[in-house]
Amino acid sequence: MGVLKLTREKVQNVDLINRISGQNVYDCYQCGRCTSGCPSADEMDIVPSQTMKFLQIGEVDRVVESNTPWVCLACLICSVRCPKGIDIAAIMEALRLVKLRNNYDFVHPNRIPQEDLEELPPIALVSAFRKMTP
Amino acid sequence: MTVKIPYYPGCTLKATAKNFEDTARLVAGVFDYELDDLYRWNCCGAVYGLSEDNVMHKVAPVRNLLRVKEVGEKRVLTLCSMCFNTLKRANYYVRKNKDKLEVINAIMYLENTTYDGSVEVIHLLELLRDEIGFDKVKKAVKKPLSGITVASYYGCLLLRPNEIAIDNMEQPTVMEDLMEALGASVIDLNVKTECCGAYQTVPRKDLVADRTNLIVEEARKAGADLIITSCPLCHFNLDRRQKEAKERHPDFHPMPILYFTQLMALAFGFEEEKLGFKPHYVDPRPLLKERGLL
Numbered sequence: 001m002g003v004l005k006l007t008r009e010k011v012q013n014v015d016l017i018n019r020i021s022g023q024n025v026y027d028c029y030q031c032g033r034c035t036s037g038c039p040s041a042d043e044m045d046i047v048p049s050q051t052m053k054f055l056q057i058g059e060v061d062r063v064v065e066s067n068t069p070w071v072c073l074a075c076l077i078c079s080v081r082c083p084k085g086i087d088i089a090a091i092m093e094a095l096r097l098v099k100l101r102n103n104y105d106f107v108h109p110n111r112i113p114q115e116d117l118e119e120l121p122p123i124a125l126v127s128a129f130r131k132m133t134p
Numbered sequence: 135m136t137v138k139i140p141y142y143p144g145c146t147l148k149a150t151a152k153n154f155e156d157t158a159r160l161v162a163g164v165f166d167y168e169l170d171d172l173y174r175w176n177c178c179g180a181v182y183g184l185s186e187d188n189v190m191h192k193v194a195p196v197r198n199l200l201r202v203k204e205v206g207e208k209r210v211l212t213l214c215s216m217c218f219n220t221l222k223r224a225n226y227y228v229r230k231n232k233d234k235l236e237v238i239n240a241i242m243y244l245e246n247t248t249y250d251g252s253v254e255v256i257h258l259l260e261l262l263r264d265e266i267g268f269d270k271v272k273k274a275v276k277k278p279l280s281g282i283t284v285a286s287y288y289g290c291l292l293l294r295p296n297e298i299a300i301d302n303m304e305q306p307t308v309m310e311d312l313m314e315a316l317g318a319s320v321i322d323l324n325v326k327t328e329c330c331g332a333y334q335t336v337p338r339k340d341l342v343a344d345r346t347n348l349i350v351e352e353a354r355k356a357g358a359d360l361i362i363t364s365c366p367l368c369h370f371n372l373d374r375r376q377k378e379a380k381e382r383h384p385d386f387h388p389m390p391i392l393y394f395t396q397l398m399a400l401a402f403g404f405e406e407e408k409l410g411f412k413p414h415y416v417d418p419r420p421l422l423k424e425r426g427l428l
């Protein structure tokens with residue numbers, strides 16, 4: 001294990017997440033409350049509190065490339081319970097947006113099976129496209 | 135005198151959740167309210183945009199609020215929890231951030247008027263609790279729902295974040311209080327504020343099926359016969375995803391999922407054809423017949 005190096009590029013990546021989300025990832029003191037209430041934590045490569053830690057040490061790529069932002073439900077449990085008032089759900093959104101703004105589709109509208117399209121309500125499709133397509 | 139109240143339907147209440155809208159109209163009518171569809175409404179975008187550096191996702195909800203102002207009204211009623219959340223959060227945001235409101239108004243430059251934050255967004259549950267009152271609800275009951283035990287499922291969007299919550303964010307009771315006014319027995323569902331999986335129902339049926347399994351099983355363990363909701367996406371996930379829940383969890387037992395307005399209309403004596411039970415994946419009728427309510 002090497003010494004932790006915060007390069008200029010890494011700091012800029014963290015600044016981008018802070019700017020998109022309107023949050024300050026350095027506020028987190030790792031209490032773990034966000035993770036303990038997160039209904040998707042079991043599905044995540046990196047749980048919410050770990051995500052905060054990785055961001056603080058500049059490992060933005062690592063969380064952006066994890067499944068974490070894509071199994072988040074935007075349910076806001078983490079955000080309303082964080083004792084530091086951090087809107088973690090907004091940080092998850094920022095992690096999605098850095099990819100979506102580069103024209104990445106997590107959900108491909110033309111690859112949803114026909115039988116699913118026939119039964120899914122508009123509210124499911126609209127919300128999935130809003131969160132997971134550019 | 136009938137009170138006309140501006141009503142924002144949203145896309146799903148005109149499509150797969152027509153039974154929610156229809157029964158809400160019946161229920162409102164009992165108290166002399168008429169849901170008046172908002173003129174030229176547009177989809178609100180379903181989910182509130184959480185980014186701070188881009189107001190684009192807030193334009194759709196704010197444009198609906200502008201429509202309410204345009205027709206000279208001061209408030210707008212919603213039924214869908216997601217519409218409620220998106221409209222109310224956008225409203226809260228532009229009230230707090232006048233500079234962002236100016237940007238949004240500039241984007242909507244083709245409109246005849248500007249928005250100013252003056253409209254109130256309310257949910258039908260608030261109208262029932264705060265304006266009509268559960269005493270009146272109780273008096274309107276013709277067929278008390280004694281014999282069924284109801285679990286109330288709130289999900290996320292009626293309660294979070296706190297500035298838009300219709301009730302105590304961690305321990306809400308408005309739906310339980312309403313069900314008691316209808317004569318039903320209620321249980322306190324321990325996962326009533328935990329997400330159903332939301333939009334993951336598109337790419338990750340399995341994830342949502344596991345949430346459905348958990349929520350339905352918790353309701354059953356607490357003694358519930360059925361679950362009520364106020365969100366068409368919760369409804370789809372908790373009802374239709376029981377198919378996948380059963381495939382993944384062989385011990386799973388189906389449970390009917392109803393909109394709270396369907397149970398109200400039932401208690402107010404409307405006939406079965408008007409209650410909109412046909413589109414349900416888990417048919418509530420056998421249970422309601424067995425308990426003498428149909």
Ligand code: SF4
Binds near residue numbers: 081084
């Ligand atoms: S709840 Fe807040 S402070 Fe605690 S670990 Fe999560 S983000 Fe950090």
Ligand code: SF4
Binds near residue numbers: 071073075076077078
């Ligand atoms: S918003 Fe996302 S990260 Fe936060 S608790 Fe919900 S699922 Fe977990």
Ligand code: SF4
Binds near residue numbers: 180220
């Ligand atoms: S919140 Fe839902 S139902 Fe409401 S308009 Fe938007 S997508 Fe449609």
Ligand code: SF4
Binds near residue numbers: 288290329333
């Ligand atoms: S539980 Fe799911 S569908 Fe229901 S309000 Fe939450 S996100 Fe919406």
